[in-house]
Amino acid sequence: MRLILLGAPGSGKGTISEVLVDKLHLFHISPGELLREEVRKQTTIGKEIAKYIEKGELVPNKFVVEMVKLEIGKRKDFVLDGFPRSVEQAKEIKDLKIDAVISLEVPEKVVIERFSGRRTCPKCNAGYHIKYIPPKKEGICDKCGERLIQRKDDAPQTVKERFKVYHKETAPLVEYYRKRRLLHQIDASSVPEEVSATVLELIKTLKKK
Numbered sequence: 318m319r320l321i322l323l324g325a326p327g328s329g330k331g332t333i334s335e336v337l338v339d340k341l342h343l344f345h346i347s348p349g350e351l352l353r354e355e356v357r358k359q360t361t362i363g364k365e366i367a368k369y370i371e372k373g374e375l376v377p378n379k380f381v382v383e384m385v386k387l388e389i390g391k392r393k394d395f396v397l398d399g400f401p402r403s404v405e406q407a408k409e410i411k412d413l414k415i416d417a418v419i420s421l422e423v424p425e426k427v428v429i430e431r432f433s434g435r436r437t438c439p440k441c442n443a444g445y446h447i448k449y450i451p452p453k454k455e456g457i458c459d460k461c462g463e464r465l466i467q468r469k470d471d472a473p474q475t476v477k478e479r480f481k482v483y484h485k486e487t488a489p490l491v492e493y494y495r496k497r498r499l500l501h502q503i504d505a506s507s508v509p510e511e512v513s514a515t516v517l518e519l520i521k522t523l524k525k526k
């Protein structure tokens with residue numbers, strides 16, 4: 318199955334992707350993670366990319382589009398988490414057969430609370446929340462034992478900019494995919510277990526069609 322997860326920053330795209338990897342063995346493609354990996358490696362490109370991420374802006378297409386296409390390659394099943402992020406990016410993959418686009422809908426004030434508690438593993442990219450998805454041992458990744466960090470772009474001023482960019486560039490994709498009859502909107506404001514169950518149920522229904 319080939320899925321696209323749409324949603325504002327902090328709507329739970331990464332969290333739901335982890336569930337889809339675990340339960341349905343989909344391959345996870347997250348440009349956010351790929352870009353952060355490039356930044357960590359401190360390559361020339363990585364240093365250039367960091368400037369955009371830290372300001373909360375979209376990284377230019379010349380860095381992102383080919384990188385994502387390369388990851389997709391000839392894979393049959395995957396979940397795209399954070400791509401496309403603009404109509405321009407959607408057009409870049411218009412020939413790719415996508416089974417469904419799931420839009421995770423969460424009010425902005427709920428998401429703001431999620432950011433303050435988010436913790437991320439810099440080694441294996443597992444995501445946590447100190448209240449909703451706490452690691453077994455405080456500050457340590459359950460999966461690989463690495464010390465958890467707070468993302469630089471989770472600073473309140475950067476989050477504000479990320480929302481601005483989301484409304485201008487990414488939100489129009491809801492209509493774009495509705496017109497193509499691929500859109501499924503999910504209320505993603507409840508606890509992670511409930512949101513995951515709703516998404517898995519939706520996928521089950523889609524598979525039967």
Ligand code: AP5
Pocket residue numbers: 324325326327328329330331332333348349350352369370373374375376377381398399400401402406431432434435436444445446447449450470479505506507508509510512
């Ligand atoms: P990216 O890493 O994709 O960030 P994002 O889209 O802003 O989304 P987040 O990772 O912040 O949130 P999420 O929706 O995955 O939520 P999560 O599951 O973590 O991109 C970062 C940057 O990279 C961009 O700003 C841009 O610069 C660049 N970039 C990326 N893609 C690009 C592209 N295509 N083109 C150009 N540039 C690009 O959840 C958030 C928190 O809430 C976590 O702590 C989690 O544990 C918790 N949580 C999750 N679900 C629930 C729930 N149901 N209840 C309570 N807590 C929950």
